[in-house]
Amino acid sequence: MTAPKIKTTRSKTGFLGNLSQYKEYYIMLVPGILFFLVFCYGPMYGLIIAFQDYYPLKGIEGSVFVGLKHFKSLFSNPFFLSVLKNTLIISLYKLLICFPAPIFLCLVLNEIKNVRFKKVAQSISYLPHFVSWVVVSGIIIEFLSPSRGPINILLQNLGFAPIFFVGNAKYFRGVLVLSDMWKSIGWGSIVYLAAVTSVDPALYEAAEMDGAGRIQRILHITLPALAPIVTVMLIMESGKILNDSFEQVYNFLSPTTYGVGDVISTFVYRMGIQNMQYSFTTAVDLFKNIISFMLVMLTNYIARKTNDYALW
Numbered sequence: 010m011t012a013p014k015i016k017t018t019r020s021k022t023g024f025l026g027n028l029s030q031y032k033e034y035y036i037m038l039v040p041g042i043l044f045f046l047v048f049c050y051g052p053m054y055g056l057i058i059a060f061q062d063y064y065p066l067k068g069i070e071g072s073v074f075v076g077l078k079h080f081k082s083l084f085s086n087p088f089f090l091s092v093l094k095n096t097l098i099i100s101l102y103k104l105l106i107c108f109p110a111p112i113f114l115c116l117v118l119n120e121i122k123n124v125r126f127k128k129v130a131q132s133i134s135y136l137p138h139f140v141s142w143v144v145v146s147g148i149i150i151e152f153l154s155p156s157r158g159p160i161n162i163l164l165q166n167l168g169f170a171p172i173f174f175v176g177n178a179k180y181f182r183g184v185l186v187l188s189d190m191w192k193s194i195g196w197g198s199i200v201y202l203a204a205v206t207s208v209d210p211a212l213y214e215a216a217e218m219d220g221a222g223r224i225q226r227i228l229h230i231t232l233p234a235l236a237p238i239v240t241v242m243l244i245m246e247s248g249k250i251l252n253d254s255f256e257q258v259y260n261f262l263s264p265t266t267y268g269v270g271d272v273i274s275t276f277v278y279r280m281g282i283q284n285m286q287y288s289f290t291t292a293v294d295l296f297k298n299i300i301s302f303m304l305v306m307l308t309n310y311i312a313r314k315t316n317d318y319a320l321w
Contacts, residue, residue: 059291072288079292088276089293096272099182099258100250107190108246111197112239116227118198119205134195142192146260149188150175181266189257204238205231240318248305251297273297 028035054069059079061072083089114134121127137145155161155171165171174180208230216226255274262270273293281290305320313319 063288092276115198115201137192138196142256237318247308248301
């Protein structure tokens, strides 16, 4: 007598197997994928107008192909080098000051033992992120006002002359950097706080039993745990060196600060929207994105050579 055969089902492997097994998760990815396809990859077709004398009425197919004409005029433009210099200086200031700020805030919040106070501090630090630059710039301009601002009132009480910080070329870049730090520090610390929460609490307990102080625990446990995410975030930030914040700069910029505050995005706005030089401004953006891509590749290569953490 032979035993009955038992049918066995072979589990699907590969992409199709994962798709059928986790189809709900893939469905959740669809809106994000569509967003990038429609708003990021779709418009890349329009980059062709950087090599044309584009006229809206003729369209892309009817416009004349001119090769590298607009790239040559870009580097011969008397204002471009000044704009590029301002963009690099402001972006490097932000990288040096605004990038470490969320890490420092993360370390401070992680050391707060009172849970209620910690939640309140986190909420207050997150709040500026959700306020538009139009509102933030209005608050800061009023706060730094030479006639009504509390800073200048304090300076006058101390016997100093009032300073128009936002309209003074000497202080304008500092206003941009500090306002950006205030707006982004809380939101930026979320990523680092998530990394800190993954650290095993037993490590802190063992270090404390061995006599390690708070600073030593931060240096030898918390910071090494943050090293991978800090490296990845630094690589991503390096690609933003030429991608200045148009909303921020435009709301603070005035004719008195053009020499130190006019950046690539405001230059593109004037040339493209006001002067309708669409091909020229597309060439500027293409140049900027190529440089940003090269910076990301270079930073990732350095990170890969110096430690084990990189994007790829």
